[in-house]
Amino acid sequence: MPEIGKDKTADSLPEAVPFFNDPAKRAILFQLSAMLIFGLLGYYLITNTLANLERQAIATGLGFLEKESSFEIGESLISYSAADTYARALLVGVLNTLIVSFVGIILTVILGTFIGVARLSTNWLVSRIAAVYIEVFQDIPVLLQLFFWYAIFYELLPSPKEAFNPIAGVFLTNRGLVFAIPEAHPAHKYIAVAFFSGCVLVYLLRRWAKRRQEKTGRLFPVFRVSAGILLGLPVITWWLAGAPIAMDVPVLSGFNFKGGVNISPEFTALLLGLVLYTAAFVAEVVRAGIQSVSHGQTEAAMSMGLKSGQILNLVILPQALRVIIPPLTSQMLNLTKNSSLAVAIGYPDFVSVAGTTINQTGQAMEGIAMMMVVYLFFSLTTSAFMNWYNKKIALVER
Amino acid sequence: MNEDYRTTESEKLKPPVTSVGVIGWLKGNLFNSWFNSVLTIVTLYFLWITVPSFIRWAFVDSLWISTGAECHQAGGACWSIIPANIRFILFGFFPYESQWRPLLAMILLVGLLYYSQNRNHWKKSLAYAWILGLFIMGLLMKGGLFGLDSVESTQWGGLPLTLLLSVFGLTAAYPLGVVLALGRQSKMPAIKTVCVIYIELIRGVPLITLLFMSSVVFPLFLPEGITVNKILRAQAAIILFTAAYIAEVVRGGLQGMSKGQYEAAESLGLNYHQTMRLVILPQALKIVIPPTVSILISAFKDTSLVVIIALYDILKTTQSVLSDPKWMGFSAEAYIFIALIYFVCCFSMSNYSRRLEKELDRSL
Numbered sequence: 103m104p105e106i107g108k109d110k111t112a113d114s115l116p117e118a119v120p121f122f123n124d125p126a127k128r129a130i131l132f133q134l135s136a137m138l139i140f141g142l143l144g145y146y147l148i149t150n151t152l153a154n155l156e157r158q159a160i161a162t163g164l165g166f167l168e169k170e171s172s173f174e175i176g177e178s179l180i181s182y183s184a185a186d187t188y189a190r191a192l193l194v195g196v197l198n199t200l201i202v203s204f205v206g207i208i209l210t211v212i213l214g215t216f217i218g219v220a221r222l223s224t225n226w227l228v229s230r231i232a233a234v235y236i237e238v239f240q241d242i243p244v245l246l247q248l249f250f251w252y253a254i255f256y257e258l259l260p261s262p263k264e265a266f267n268p269i270a271g272v273f274l275t276n277r278g279l280v281f282a283i284p285e286a287h288p289a290h291k292y293i294a295v296a297f298f299s300g301c302v303l304v305y306l307l308r309r310w311a312k313r314r315q316e317k318t319g320r321l322f323p324v325f326r327v328s329a330g331i332l333l334g335l336p337v338i339t340w341w342l343a344g345a346p347i348a349m350d351v352p353v354l355s356g357f358n359f360k361g362g363v364n365i366s367p368e369f370t371a372l373l374l375g376l377v378l379y380t381a382a383f384v385a386e387v388v389r390a391g392i393q394s395v396s397h398g399q400t401e402a403a404m405s406m407g408l409k410s411g412q413i414l415n416l417v418i419l420p421q422a423l424r425v426i427i428p429p430l431t432s433q434m435l436n437l438t439k440n441s442s443l444a445v446a447i448g449y450p451d452f453v454s455v456a457g458t459t460i461n462q463t464g465q466a467m468e469g470i471a472m473m474m475v476v477y478l479f480f481s482l483t484t485s486a487f488m489n490w491y492n493k494k495i496a497l498v499e500r
Numbered sequence: 501m502n503e504d505y506r507t508t509e510s511e512k513l514k515p516p517v518t519s520v521g522v523i524g525w526l527k528g529n530l531f532n533s534w535f536n537s538v539l540t541i542v543t544l545y546f547l548w549i550t551v552p553s554f555i556r557w558a559f560v561d562s563l564w565i566s567t568g569a570e571c572h573q574a575g576g577a578c579w580s581i582i583p584a585n586i587r588f589i590l591f592g593f594f595p596y597e598s599q600w601r602p603l604l605a606m607i608l609l610v611g612l613l614y615y616s617q618n619r620n621h622w623k624k625s626l627a628y629a630w631i632l633g634l635f636i637m638g639l640l641m642k643g644g645l646f647g648l649d650s651v652e653s654t655q656w657g658g659l660p661l662t663l664l665l666s667v668f669g670l671t672a673a674y675p676l677g678v679v680l681a682l683g684r685q686s687k688m689p690a691i692k693t694v695c696v697i698y699i700e701l702i703r704g705v706p707l708i709t710l711l712f713m714s715s716v717v718f719p720l721f722l723p724e725g726i727t728v729n730k731i732l733r734a735q736a737a738i739i740l741f742t743a744a745y746i747a748e749v750v751r752g753g754l755q756g757m758s759k760g761q762y763e764a765a766e767s768l769g770l771n772y773h774q775t776m777r778l779v780i781l782p783q784a785l786k787i788v789i790p791p792t793v794s795i796l797i798s799a800f801k802d803t804s805l806v807v808i809i810a811l812y813d814i815l816k817t818t819q820s821v822l823s824d825p826k827w828m829g830f831s832a833e834a835y836i837f838i839a840l841i842y843f844v845c846c847f848s849m850s851n852y853s854r855r856l857e858k859e860l861d862r863s864l
Contacts, residue, residue, distance in 0.1 A: 133690035140694065147721045154720045225536045226529035227543050241846035242839045243801040245808075246815060250839070253822075253831030439706035446808050453708060466716040473709045474701075481704035 151467070158464075166463045167192075173458055175450045177366055188459055195455030196476060202372055202451065203438040203480075209377045210437060211430070214384025221389050232385065239382035245443050248375035252447045255367040262359055271351055271362070279365040282351045289343030296339040297332070304328040368449035372441065380437045387433060391426035392418070424495055431488040438480050442473075452476055571830065578830045582837050585821045589834075592657015592812040598649060602660040605637040609663060617852060619859065634671070637664075653731050657812030659841070661731070665803040665813070669738040670796055676739065677746025678785070682776065684747065685754050695747070702744035707805055710737040715809040734806050742799045749791045753784035789860060793853035797846050804842075814838060 121127045155162060167189040174184050178194045179201060220232040239247070256276055260266055265273040271282035284290070311322035340346075352362030395418050403417040444451035453473055460469035518527055531537045561576025564583070571578035582589070591599045612633045615621055641660065643650045656664070683695035702710070714737035715730065722728065757780055765775040807816045818834050821827055827834075 129688045133688050136694070137690055150723050151720045154722075154724065157724065223536075223539075224529070224532060225539050225543075227540055231543065237847065237850075238843065241797075241801075241843045241850065243804040243815075243842055245804045246835060246839055246842065249815070249819070250832070250835040253835065257829050257831055442706040442708045443805070443808075445708070453706070453712075457712065460712075460716060467720065470709060470713050470717050473712070474705045477706060477709065478701065478704040 155467075160464045162465070162467070164468060166459075166465055166468075169463075171459070171462075173462065175455065176448070177369065177450065188463075191455055192452070192459065192472070195450060195452035198450055198455075199438075199441055199444075199452040199476075202369065202376070202444065202449070203441050206373055206376045206380070206437050206441065207434050209373070210380045210384055210433070213377060213381040214433075215388050217381060217385035218388025218392070221385060222392060236382045236385050239378055240386075242379075244375060244379040244440050245446060247379055248371060248443055248447055251374045252367065252371040255371050259367075262354055265354070265359075271349065273352060273359060275359075276367065277359075277364070278367045279370055280352045280359045280362050282349045282362045284346070285348040285350045287343075287346040287348070289340060289346055292343060293336045293339050296335040300331045300335040303335075304331055307331070366449070368444070368447055371447055372444050372449050372451075376437055376440055379440070380433055383433050383436070384430065387426055387429045390429075391422040394425045395421045420495065424492075427488060427492050427495070431485060435481055435484055438484070439477060442477070567826070569826070577833050579833055579837075581821065581827050581830045581834050585827070588658075589814065589817050589821060589838075590658045591660065592817045593655045594657060594660075595649070595651060595655065598643070598651065601640040601643070601648065601651075602656075602658075605640040606660055606663060608633055608637055608640075609667065619856075634668075653729055656731060658817050659814045661806075661811065662800075662803050662813045665731075665735055665738055665806065666796070666800040668735060669742055669803070670799055672739045673742035673746055673799075674792075676743040678750050678781070680743060680747035681750035681754060684751055699744045699747050702741055703748070707737070707741050707802055708808055710741050711805060711809050713737065730809070731811060734809060734811055738799065738803065741802075742795065745795050745798075746792065749788050749795060750784065752791070753786075753788035754780065756787050757784055786860065790853045790857040793849060793856070797849050797853075800845060800849070801842065814841070 122131070168187055170185055171188045171191040172184050173191070175182055175191060175194050177198070179197045180190075180194060182190060182194050217232050217235060220228050221236065223229045223232070259274055259276040262273070262275045262277055265275040265280075267273050273280040307328060308324055311324045315321060350362055352359040352364070354360075399417055399421065400413060403413040408416065441451055442453040445454040445457060448454070456469045456473050460466050463469075515524075517523060530540045556576070558577050561574065562579055563571055563574050563576065564579050566574075566578075566580045567584075571580055587596070587599060591602055594602055612630060616626060616630075639645060639648070641651065641656060641664070642653070680695050680699060683691050684699060686692050686695070711734060714733040718733050718736075719727065761779055761783070762775065765779040770778065803813060804815050806813050807819070810816070812820075815838060818838050822831050822834055
């Protein structure tokens with residue numbers, strides 16, 4: 103190998119290496135060819151699509167959003183009629199998806215935590231039941247569970263005439279869950295204001311109490327006082343406004359109930375299915391999180407003389423949450439994405455409304471693109487928020 | 501002396517009745533504190549209310565072989581809906597007289613899966629057995645060769661369709677996922693960007709949007725006159741979806757490799773392909789076997805979504821039985837049966853994954 107002797111200096115190396123053996127140049131070549139292949143594929147698909155759209159005389163663009171939708175939507179948070187535009191119909195869909203995901207996430211976290219803690223209970227019976235629950239609900243497709251609850255609603259529950267009435271003012275029928283709410287009263291506004299000012303007050307109080315403890319070491323009973331403020335302020339406002347107790351009780355008239363709030367069977371079945379399914383996964387996440395904090399931590403905290411509430415708040419939870427948050431986020435996202443299965447049981451969520459839009463306008467490309475954008479937006483904002491939160495509670499090492 | 505006395509005395513003493521045997525177990529596990537005692541009693545009361553009435557409905561008052569009309573009069577569960585319609589639920593519109601073929605294909609699949617459980621069988625021959633097995637399964641389903649009647653794929657349905665979509669979905673998604681994971685770890689910015697965008701895009705949207713896309717948008721992508729059948733399109737959507745999830749799992753394995761492995765391979769003079777094929781991937785893929793099995797489980801469950809684009813998988817065949825006026829109103833029984841099938845499949849897979857995790861833990 104005479105070349106080795108010649109190329110002693112590093113500068114002369116590049117000339118000796120042909121360009122296809124130089125990793126840097128080869129990488130550029132690779133990327134260019136990959137780009138070229140992707141570009142050609144994209145070009146092929148786009149030309150085909152355009153040709154097909156033209157042949158089938160399908161309009162393109164988002165112009166249809168301004169047109170009249172001319173279809174009804176079963177339930178909606180904002181006022182909507184068939185005379186409104188597609189844009190408004192889609193907004194109704196997005197809001198329906200948001201409400202079911204939001205309520206679902208809250209209930210799932212509560213139920214999942216409860217079952218996760220039950221799984222770790224020293225009570226053999228409770229722990230076994232939790233284990234069976236987790237195993238059964240994880241292993242059955244969520245769509246099947248939705249169908250099951252929906253069918254139960256339709257087949258087992260009575261018609262409004264023979265409504266099942268477990269507590270006064272609450273009726274379970276195959277037309278949904280109907281319950282009484284307080285009758286509209288001007289005091290409600292003030293009660294809401296009182297509650298929100300209570301929240302602000304509690305926030306300020308906590309900050310003050312923390313600062314005082316850091317300075318002087320004196321503890322302040324934050325929990326009891328905040329609970330008092332949060333409950334007390336609205337109650338006092340209610341009492342000052344003359345304590346209105348009139349209830350809007352649902353009354354049977356004709357074939358259905360009038361008055362009160364009616365939650366549709368679709369919504370209830372969807373919520374029930376999503377919550378029961380996702381809670382099984384959340385329970386496993388919570389269990390893993392709690393088990394990740396070693397028992398020594400509890401013992402150390404006890405030996406420092408902390409009370410059991412303090413041990414949980416100051417020692418166990420901060421460490422467990424660090425393990426729990428990332429998988430919990432992905433479960434929340436899963437629930438949001440699975441809420442799209444609403445279309446199968448007829449709850450008008452975003453996918454369902456967008457599907458109807460596609461059927462009516464024929465503009466499948468735009469419809470599907472909107473579905474993807476909306477869910478991507480949900481996913482990206484949730485994970486951005488959770489990343490921020492995760493960073494906030496992450497272990498700060500020296 | 502003193503010591504001797506103590507030992508003999510303690511040998512004579514038996515543990516108190518309340519800490520051994522059934523009573524001891526009850527005291528230790530159900531009534532070890534006042535809170536747990538209350539909890540036990542409340543739970544027992546709850547079980548006392550629910551379980552007997554369920555057993556009464558499901559077993560005592562139930563009908564197992566009868567017509568729909570008899571069921572409507574009885575009060576209990578109507579399991580008769582299952583035996584009366586079992587062949588349609590399991591095989592859908594597959595020609596009645598050739599339904600032994602999908603049955604044989606399923607038995608073959610289960611046999612192969614069962615054989616592959618044992619890690620001692622993981623050799624090259626097993627891979628060939630799988631290729632041959634999948635080919636035979638395809639042949640049994642499709643027919644048209646060796647004197648078997650050809651069956652259009654539009655007639656496929658029921659459990660074979662569910663299994664087909666998940667098994668072929670995972671087999672095809674796995675290599676694609678590995679390539680995507682390698683792309684995401686790549687140092688070339690263009691390749692990395694494409695892979696990251698693909699993975700995040702797919703993981704951010706629900707499977708159902710991809711299935712919709714396969715059923716309404718995909719036909720627009722193809723030149724005029726070319727059509728791809730619906731099952732194949734749904735299969736493509738499932739593959740593209742699963743691949744993104746596999747890519748993330750494999751990436752976890754790749755990140756778990758220590759830098760020393762790469763450096764050692766480099767110092768041996770291996771190039772990128774050799775490093776990956778001979779050093780990195782065999783180790784990385786081994787670490788991620790358990791999470792891969794959970795992907796398999798969720799892919800299996802997710803195939804049920806094809807109901808929404810009107811493919812006749814096992815859930816859809818059940819629903820069409822339920823829409824028959826003769827059997828209307830027995831959804832709970834039919835869905836419980838389907839749930840049981842899914843449960844048995846998923847439970848055995850997750851059990852297997854747990855066992856494998858333990859075995860691999862020991863060997864690594």
